[in-house]
Amino acid sequence: MGRGNSNDSLRRHNLSVILELVHRNRGLSRSQLTRQTGLNRSTIAALVAELVSLGLAIEGEPDSASRVGRPSPMVRPDPSTVGIAVNPEIDAVTIGVVGLGGTVVERVRYPVDHPPTVGEAVDIAAAGIATLRADLDPRYRIRGVGVAVPGLVRTGDGLVRLAPHLGWHDEPFAELLAAATGMSVVVANDAHLGSRAESIFGAARDIRDLIYLNGGASGIGGGIVSGGQPLGGTAGYAGELGHTLVTSAGVACHCGASGCLETEVRREHLLALVGLANADGHELEIALSTSTDPAVSTEVRRQLDFLGVALRNAINMLNPRLIVLGGFLASLYAVDPGHLDALLASQPLAASRESVTVLRTRLGSDLLLVGAAELVFESLIADPASAGPPVRR
Amino acid sequence: MGRGNSNDSLRRHNLSVILELVHRNRGLSRSQLTRQTGLNRSTIAALVAELVSLGLAIEGEPDSASRVGRPSPMVRPDPSTVGIAVNPEIDAVTIGVVGLGGTVVERVRYPVDHPPTVGEAVDIAAAGIATLRADLDPRYRIRGVGVAVPGLVRTGDGLVRLAPHLGWHDEPFAELLAAATGMSVVVANDAHLGSRAESIFGAARDIRDLIYLNGGASGIGGGIVSGGQPLGGTAGYAGELGHTLVTSAGVACHCGASGCLETEVRREHLLALVGLANADGHELEIALSTSTDPAVSTEVRRQLDFLGVALRNAINMLNPRLIVLGGFLASLYAVDPGHLDALLASQPLAASRESVTVLRTRLGSDLLLVGAAELVFESLIADPASAGPPVRR
DNA sequence: ATGATTTGTTGTTGTTGAAAACATATCAGG
DNA sequence: CCTGATATGTTTTCAACAACAACAAATCAT
Numbered sequence: 001m002g003r004g005n006s007n008d009s010l011r012r013h014n015l016s017v018i019l020e021l022v023h024r025n026r027g028l029s030r031s032q033l034t035r036q037t038g039l040n041r042s043t044i045a046a047l048v049a050e051l052v053s054l055g056l057a058i059e060g061e062p063d064s065a066s067r068v069g070r071p072s073p074m075v076r077p078d079p080s081t082v083g084i085a086v087n088p089e090i091d092a093v094t095i096g097v098v099g100l101g102g103t104v105v106e107r108v109r110y111p112v113d114h115p116p117t118v119g120e121a122v123d124i125a126a127a128g129i130a131t132l133r134a135d136l137d138p139r140y141r142i143r144g145v146g147v148a149v150p151g152l153v154r155t156g157d158g159l160v161r162l163a164p165h166l167g168w169h170d171e172p173f174a175e176l177l178a179a180a181t182g183m184s185v186v187v188a189n190d191a192h193l194g195s196r197a198e199s200i201f202g203a204a205r206d207i208r209d210l211i212y213l214n215g216g217a218s219g220i221g222g223g224i225v226s227g228g229q230p231l232g233g234t235a236g237y238a239g240e241l242g243h244t245l246v247t248s249a250g251v252a253c254h255c256g257a258s259g260c261l262e263t264e265v266r267r268e269h270l271l272a273l274v275g276l277a278n279a280d281g282h283e284l285e286i287a288l289s290t291s292t293d294p295a296v297s298t299e300v301r302r303q304l305d306f307l308g309v310a311l312r313n314a315i316n317m318l319n320p321r322l323i324v325l326g327g328f329l330a331s332l333y334a335v336d337p338g339h340l341d342a343l344l345a346s347q348p349l350a351a352s353r354e355s356v357t358v359l360r361t362r363l364g365s366d367l368l369l370v371g372a373a374e375l376v377f378e379s380l381i382a383d384p385a386s387a388g389p390p391v392r393r
Numbered sequence: 394m395g396r397g398n399s400n401d402s403l404r405r406h407n408l409s410v411i412l413e414l415v416h417r418n419r420g421l422s423r424s425q426l427t428r429q430t431g432l433n434r435s436t437i438a439a440l441v442a443e444l445v446s447l448g449l450a451i452e453g454e455p456d457s458a459s460r461v462g463r464p465s466p467m468v469r470p471d472p473s474t475v476g477i478a479v480n481p482e483i484d485a486v487t488i489g490v491v492g493l494g495g496t497v498v499e500r501v502r503y504p505v506d507h508p509p510t511v512g513e514a515v516d517i518a519a520a521g522i523a524t525l526r527a528d529l530d531p532r533y534r535i536r537g538v539g540v541a542v543p544g545l546v547r548t549g550d551g552l553v554r555l556a557p558h559l560g561w562h563d564e565p566f567a568e569l570l571a572a573a574t575g576m577s578v579v580v581a582n583d584a585h586l587g588s589r590a591e592s593i594f595g596a597a598r599d600i601r602d603l604i605y606l607n608g609g610a611s612g613i614g615g616g617i618v619s620g621g622q623p624l625g626g627t628a629g630y631a632g633e634l635g636h637t638l639v640t641s642a643g644v645a646c647h648c649g650a651s652g653c654l655e656t657e658v659r660r661e662h663l664l665a666l667v668g669l670a671n672a673d674g675h676e677l678e679i680a681l682s683t684s685t686d687p688a689v690s691t692e693v694r695r696q697l698d699f700l701g702v703a704l705r706n707a708i709n710m711l712n713p714r715l716i717v718l719g720g721f722l723a724s725l726y727a728v729d730p731g732h733l734d735a736l737l738a739s740q741p742l743a744a745s746r747e748s749v750t751v752l753r754t755r756l757g758s759d760l761l762l763v764g765a766a767e768l769v770f771e772s773l774i775a776d777p778a779s780a781g782p783p784v785r786r
Numbered sequence: 787a788t789g790a791t792t793t794g795t796t797g798t799t800g801t802t803g804a805a806a807a808c809a810t811a812t813c814a815g816g
Numbered sequence: 817c818c819t820g821a822t823a824t825g826t827t828t829t830c831a832a833c834a835a836c837a838a839c840a841a842a843t844c845a846t
Contacts, residue, residue, distance in 0.1 A: 010834085043835075068791050227622060241710055243741075244710070255742050316634070317631065317707065355628060460812075461813050463823055789844105789845090791845100798836080801834090802831105807828085810825070815818100
């Protein structure tokens, strides 16, 4: 907002607030809505009716928990309203159908034997979406496509500035996929979307200031939520904590600097030490925690030390309430939580560190699909009334 | 906001938007207000009339710049609406009277021969404020007191958690000064307020994402504005860029870590090299830029290198549009701008660095008073109608 | 069964900003 | 200096929205 408001946009704002509450809580009773919004019962009734007629909400049976007074019907996200989530990665393109409220309805993974080029990724995504639309119950209404890309994405137009591990440079992914599917496409950085998903549905629910840090096969990505708002920066590139200096005696990084968090804290090093060539996150974590090799624990602590430095900087800079760790960073932490806790209890400024908690992600493998779909729902929530007409099928 | 809105709070919001525009621009014509808010002419007329009756705005002669059509009267901040700004420092307590629109009306500096204790600072401030109120034209209406403290301040209650160079620990400054003056008192970190002042009236006007970094006699403080909003974090401690790791081979810092920006980039080192014991910022800058001693330029570059590392981290994390440097950091930059520019053109991620500009502060010695007064005006702007009754005298 | 309590429903009302019509003040051009 | 064009202030009217009040409905407690 920020600008002046006509009388009519007041209703749109109120509609938006209600839809957001319903979305984030996956359903609230009408009486809860009156309490949380401060709006009048009759107003809530009218607004909910409008959401229902827009196909965005449904009213159902009152909550079974019996309380005094007339039971209040539950208002839930309309399950037929869905977004399509796409996540191109090094080894596969994953496509999902996600309902309002963040429930993953469908999920298909298309493996590839080499990192896909942009053209290949768009083709796979477009074909996968076409298949999904053909197979999907026609009652589902698709409201758009959200894409999580492991790289820097310009917010305005969805241009992928750099996806180092896919080898993409300045690729207009949003434009290409929109042309191929005929649907509106929004693209963002994967870690950024991970942080949003965790902040809405995961470990960071109701937390307004958090730092999310994910360790993937190829590097470390981050996302920041500050004051309840995702922090994007001027162009949307914010959150790159992987390129924080953690040691002056570090390895050169592809970014041009050296001693970055990403060059020192690496999944590969851990895999090599426990003698696994190609393990998933769970296997790696088991191997790390059951290993008796002192070299393993030394390396774990070495990497945690560097992670601690990066987090120290970030905590001093952002004063978050919560740190959410994903991928192998969560495993690192799980193997020796005390080590990182001790670092964070001593290194950052005393005032800032006392309110910080560290958790691991809670959304598991749905994380990026939920986050990508959020891109679709975001515009829906911002203006429920005049969001473009739903695509049937 | 964030919650539902009654019909009446719509008007309050519109009032707030208009007052903020008038404040930030120090006056706009009514026709400009209609364009910038999108509100109807008749609505603007009514809202401006209400602001005038609240003593927050005045209507004056149309802008002399002659254009076709009926001239539109200028709406300016009511000069009689003022806030009191207080800034306790190591060597003085400064008190100012600042008008809406950020104009410094009065300014008194009370030097002290030792860093003041909290009690002393409160006493000096209260006495100074009493004197000001006695001498001030009774038409001025004081709307509250804002304080800029060189330390970590908890936003909720104005508790000064730590002001290392004043030697304060967990001091309830806001509470004490409120009791001593009978006025509402809001306290915040000085660099945080510097960033807000520069972002509203200074070098960063109309910039929505910026990092402000100030080098003072005692250390380095920072403030962040992201998405147009000041970034405070959970408790308000955000922005401490002075404790970013810039070298693994660094000196121990009072914060518990070592190799912090603040331990490596020091005003004292520069003063010692140019042979000045106690120089103000201007003298230091002259000395640095006229010195022919190679040791001076070596040290300048060494410090700029470290500053570059901290800014690299911050740019990767926050993707700002602008870096604003104040204090001796501005001097460092002015002496050898090319050195820092080159670092910032190579170290951060390519996408993030291409949109960054570096500037020095523009508000000079009024910076902190304007920023502190902003704390007072903030609540006034948030709800112009029901902001507490003005204190006369 | 009866009262207390909470909430949905319906019809009415006050407030708000928009819209339209008119008045006013400038500029441009002869 | 007069006239038309243009932009804006002013006034009146109007539609929309949320609040409110009164009533109905559905549960719990006793």
